[in-house]
Amino acid sequence: METFCDSCRQHLKNLVELIQRASENLWQKIKYFFESMQCCCCLKRNKSAPYRLYKPVLQQHEKEAAQEFLQHIEEASESNVIDTERLEVLQTLAASENPSLQQSAALYYLHISEQLKNEMPEKYLEPYCALLQSNDLEVQRKASLSLVNLLVEGNVNKETVVQIGLLEPILELLGSGDATVQCNSSACVATLATSVSNREAIAAEGGIRSLLGLAKSYDPRVQQNAVGAILNLTRSEKTQLLLCNEGALPVLILHLQSPDSEVQYYSCSALTNIASNPRHHLHMLQIGDGILLKMLLSLMSSSVVKVCCQACYCLRNLSLNEDTQADIVAINFLPQLHELLKSSSKSVNEAALTVLSTFSENHSNTDAIVSEDILKTLGKLLLIHKTSPEISNYVATIIHKLATSETQQAIIDSQCVVAVLQALSHLRIHDESLLYVTICIAELTQHETIRTRIIQESDVNIAVYLLMLSSQSENIDLSFHAACTISQLGLDEMFSLLLRPHAREIVGYVLHFLKHQEIRFQHLGLLTIQNLRKDAHFAEVFSERKLMVQLNRVCQQTAETEQLLQAVLFPKEGDQKQMI
Structure with missing residues (x-):
């Protein structure tokens, strides 16, 4: 059955306006007006009775189906809500023009949806087409x-719902004048849009425009579900573009000010997804003269953790552009970000760190970050969460990026050195963040003042742990950076004393490095020998035969490589003619 046509909708609208203006003596005219409208074919009224609502005659097969259905409901148990033998009965009731029979079918489907534990057979979806229409x-x-x-419960396959043709009637219900129907249908679309293939189908059927209309609804339930559906549509690049072309950005940005925290979260998450593609940045930042950045900054102060975090993620995606970073810093962003780093919520800390990590990649922001005294907070964060791989990962990466000759003293004063050394010994060998912490320490040892502080804070346990990491054959990057740290710290006599009892282990990994195919490992092996042989004990150990044989091979390979380079770069005249 079809819903009201445009003509009838206009009649109803005129009727409402008429009632508002009318006095009591117009009621008879209104009644006649309403009964006349019943003659429209879209309502399927009985033409032989224009002045009364059409009551379809109950057919014999419908009576039998209804009786059988009632008996089935009485006998059905909670564990037997699906009975394929009764499917034909449901189809008959759903297809009936009698509203009472259709309501019986719809009510039983509601019962099924609340009781069903397993997947519903696909054939049971077929009557939905008649019920939704x-x-x-x-x-x-x-x-x-x-x-x-x-x-929502996963009792039906999302792709199947679209494939059997239910998407069209669901999208038609988005245009219903009833808030409950709008709420339910938009929730259906939101769930269907979690499927990649369904997103394009929803967009192709014109669902985007309908959802944007409902996103402006005054009913908070409808608005929430509509914005949730839009959020799921932003999870695909193609539908992101279609949403932007249909005018979704102003709607989403406006909803960042919604009094409903769920609508705020959905809108901000949708904008975060769209901002993951830099092609949309210019358009996003031009709306309302750059109002988006100010709104996101405001949401960073939200008491709702997930809204606050999502605002950070959206800013992170937008700040991939250095010009945008400058605009964000200009609106007093860093003090607010610093407050989030001090938060007692680990989720908020992580979200703030993702933004700071992006900003620390741009060296023009280093002075502003250091002057805000954020380094001290980073040191405290790492000490508090030294066993957290996520926190350790971000903090170590940021300190690594901020480490320059100009920031050495600030890093020392911030207790970051103590923090990264503690994190090193608390992280498990298989934690990915251990690599980032090790890279950070290796970078810090390149700066003399910081290296001295690291040596002061180090003990035999740190030395042994670094030696163990340098021998990790499964993780060559971890091994490389741990060995880099040992090589640099070995320049100091105090640390070389800690290494003396483990000289044989050092010879072992140095020998392995010299045999490695990568040039960086060979260079590190040679550098380690150079730095540690200043200690007489290591000079003696490094003179053993196996190591000397391998050094000679490296020397020979280097000489051969140099000869080849000479021949390529400076060919003799005869060689040139031969090449021609």
């Missing part, structure tokens, strides 16, 4: 609600 409002409400329940 019913002219009866209660049927629409119950049918759409039951379908939402089934989708």
Whole structure:
């Protein structure tokens, strides 16, 4: 059955306006006006009775189906809500023009959606087409609600729902004048849009425009579900572009000011997804003369953790452009970010660190970050969360990026050195963040003042742990950076004393490095020998035969490489003619 046509909708609108203006003596005219409208074919009224609502005659097969259905409901148990033998009965009731029978079918589907534990057979979805297209409002409400329940609980396959043709009637219900139907249908679309293939189908059927309309609804339930559906559509690059072309950006940005924290979160998450593609940045930042950045900065102060975090993620994506970073810093961003780093919420800390990590990549921001005294907070964060791989990862990376000759003293004063050394010994060998902490320490040892402080804070346990990491054959990058740290710290007599009892282990990994195919490992092996042989004990150990044989091979390879380079760069005249 079809819903109201445009002509009838206009009649109803005129009727509402008429009632508002009318006095009591107009009621008879209004009644006549309403009954006349019943003659429209879209309502399927009985032409032989123009002055009364059409009551379809109950067919014999429908009576039998209804009786059988009632008996089935009485006998059905919670564990047997699906009975394929009764499917034909449901199909008969759903296809009936009698609203009461359709309501019975819709009510039973609602019962199924609340009781079903397993996947519903695909054939049971077929009656939904008639129920969703019913002219009866209660049927629409119950049918759409039951379908939402089934989708949310995973009792039906999302792709199948679209493939059997239910998407079109679901999208039609988005245009309903009833808030409950709008709420249910938009929730259906939101759940269907979690499927990649369904997103393009929703966009192709014109669902984006309908959802944007409902996103402006005054009903908070409708608005929330509509924005949630838009969020799921932003998870694909193609639908992101379609949303932007349909005018979704101003709507989403406006909803950042919504009094509903869920709508704020959905809108901000959608903008975060769109901002992951730099092609949209210019458009996003031009809306409302750059109002987006100010709104995101405001949301960073939200008491709702997930809204605050999402604002950080959106800013991180937008700040991939250095010009945008300058604009963000200009609106007093760093003090607010610093407050989030001090938060007691680990989730907020992590979100703030993702933004700071992006900003620290740009060396023009280094002075501003250091002057804000953020380094001290980073040191405290790492000490508090030294066993957290995520926190350790971000903090170590940021300190690494901020380490320059100009920031050496600030890093020392911030206790970051103590923090990264403690994190090194607390992280497990298989933690990915251990690599970032080790890289950070290796970078810090390149700066003399910081290296001296690291040596002061180091003990035999640190030395042994670094030696163990340098021998990790499964993780060559971890091994490389641990060995880099040993090589640099070995320049100091105090640290070389800690290494003396483990000289044989050092010879072992140096020998392995010299045999390695990568040039960087060979160079590091040679540098380690050079730095540690200043200690007489190591000079003696490094003179053993195996190591000397390998050094001679490296020397020979180097000589051969040099000869080849000479021949290529400076060929003799005879060689040139031969090449021609």
